[in-house]
Amino acid sequence: MRCDVLIVGAGIAGSTLSMLLSSRGVDVVQIEARENVVRPHCSGIIGLDAWERLPFRRSSWVIDKIRWAEIISPGGVVLRTDASALVLDREKMDEDISKEAVKRGTDLLTGTRFLGLKGREEAVIMNNTGKKSVKFKFIVGADGAGSSLRKLFHEDIPLLTGVNLATNEGPRNGYIVRVRRGSLFSWIHPRGKIFYSGAIGRGDEAMEWASSQIRQFSRAIGGAIPGRTMRRFVKGNIALIGDSAGQVKPLSRGGVFYIAEASKLLAEEVIRSLEEERNSLAEYERRWWSLFRKEIMLGELMRNMLDSMSNRDIDFLFSMLGEIHGFSTDFQSSSILRGAGAVKSLAIGLRFPFKSAKSILELFLS
Numbered sequence: 001m002r003c004d005v006l007i008v009g010a011g012i013a014g015s016t017l018s019m020l021l022s023s024r025g026v027d028v029v030q031i032e033a034r035e036n037v038v039r040p041h042c043s044g045i046i047g048l049d050a051w052e053r054l055p056f057r058r059s060s061w062v063i064d065k066i067r068w069a070e071i072i073s074p075g076g077v078v079l080r081t082d083a084s085a086l087v088l089d090r091e092k093m094d095e096d097i098s099k100e101a102v103k104r105g106t107d108l109l110t111g112t113r114f115l116g117l118k119g120r121e122e123a124v125i126m127n128n129t130g131k132k133s134v135k136f137k138f139i140v141g142a143d144g145a146g147s148s149l150r151k152l153f154h155e156d157i158p159l160l161t162g163v164n165l166a167t168n169e170g171p172r173n174g175y176i177v178r179v180r181r182g183s184l185f186s187w188i189h190p191r192g193k194i195f196y197s198g199a200i201g202r203g204d205e206a207m208e209w210a211s212s213q214i215r216q217f218s219r220a221i222g223g224a225i226p227g228r229t230m231r232r233f234v235k236g237n238i239a240l241i242g243d244s245a246g247q248v249k250p251l252s253r254g255g256v257f258y259i260a261e262a263s264k265l266l267a268e269e270v271i272r273s274l275e276e277e278r279n280s281l282a283e284y285e286r287r288w289w290s291l292f293r294k295e296i297m298l299g300e301l302m303r304n305m306l307d308s309m310s311n312r313d314i315d316f317l318f319s320m321l322g323e324i325h326g327f328s329t330d331f332q333s334s335s336i337l338r339g340a341g342a343v344k345s346l347a348i349g350l351r352f353p354f355k356s357a358k359s360i361l362e363l364f365l366s
């Protein structure tokens with residue numbers, strides 16, 4: 001088997017990219033280890049900016065709206081924000097995008113696993129009839145948080161666990177977040193007729209935190225979440241996208257917004273490479289980082305700062321912040337800093353003279 005681009009994984013990242021490439025006539029083979037492309041796990045919360053930037057969207061995916069958020073510190077200090085966001089039906093979304101990719105020409109092989117590379121332009125894959133080889137010009141690892149292709153980059157990233165429990169209890173129109181330890185947290189949000197009570201933690205603590213905030217739940221879903229973004233996600237003719245590249249927000253760890261931009265940039269650079277017969281994949285990495293560098297670096301500093309603080313310090317930080325106006329679900333870190341303002345940021349920098357707090361101030365003033 002031969003193709004221009006072999007895409008490993010049919011989650012939202014792989015399917016959005018396949019759809020964009022197939023629309024432009026690129027010969028795409030996409031393989032997915034599971035028999036079904038729908039994998040229920042995600043809260044489906046995205047900001048309004050992210051919604052506008054999705055390369056393909058259907059209004060039927062929107063099942064709820066968020067108009068406010070309360071972030072509660074370990075000791076119970078409440079930080080109020082005016083967050084607005086949409087809650088999407090991720091199962092329907094992933095299914096529709098994958099169907100659209102196939103409609104536009106993607107050759108999707110489900111029940112087919114990537115096993116490894118044989119040289120620079122050949123992959124070994126396996127389905128229930130045995131091993132096969134696929135020749136390609138470019139290969140994309142869209143194979144999620146536990147990516148096999150990422151191993152070729154020799155850059156390990158830590159993995160966290162995310163859990164969502166479907167329940168009948170929760171806040172209407174709003175999002176309640178409880179900081180559990182450092183930058184790890186639990187949440188409750190509406191999802192149409194039900195609510196999701198979820199958490200991000202290490203190992204079993206996510207399930208423990210998610211279940212502790214409700215009386216009962218009807219189903220549990222979840223999966224691995226990358227702990228941080230890879231610094232490099234292009235190597236020769238190999239590119240990573242989505243969770244395999246750790247393209248998640250440093251604070252909430254949501255991935256859909258970053259995937260929307262990554263899929264457009266990577267599609268453009270693959271098409272340019274094929275048309276001009278030269279490899280310009282490195283431009284995808286450079287352009288993605290130039291869009292998000294400041295937001296991610298700032299978010300990582302904030303996260304490191306939270307991780308190094310005691311619960312009592314976090315209570316104090318929240319009481320200093322009080323309220324955040326103009327919170328953006330998509331650009332969380334920069335909107336928190338903007339919402340806090342220069343005076344509060346300076347006061348926090350003086351109260352917590354960690355290296356990270358100073359760096360946040362430097363970024364703010366730059």
Ligand SMILES: Cc1cc2nc3c(=O)[nH]c(=O)nc-3n(C[C@H](O)[C@H](O)[C@H](O)COP(=O)(O)OP(=O)(O)OC[C@H]3O[C@@H](n4cnc5c(N)ncnc54)[C@H](O)[C@@H]3O)c2cc1C
Pocket residue numbers: 008009010011012013014031032033034037039041042043044045046112113114115142143144145147148161162163164198221222223224225241242243244248253254255256257
């Ligand atoms: C509990 C939870 C809540 C979340 N909430 C939000 C949220 O509110 N907002 C938000 O933006 N993000 C959220 N996220 C994150 C978001 O869901 C992910 O960032 C996004 O779905 C990642 O998509 P992906 O396509 O990169 O990876 P995946 O969806 O993991 O897809 C990877 C695919 O690759 C396949 N695969 C793996 N290995 C192989 C192989 N060797 N061969 C072939 N196929 C393979 C897998 O079967 C899988 O289908 C949440 C995540 C969790 C766990």
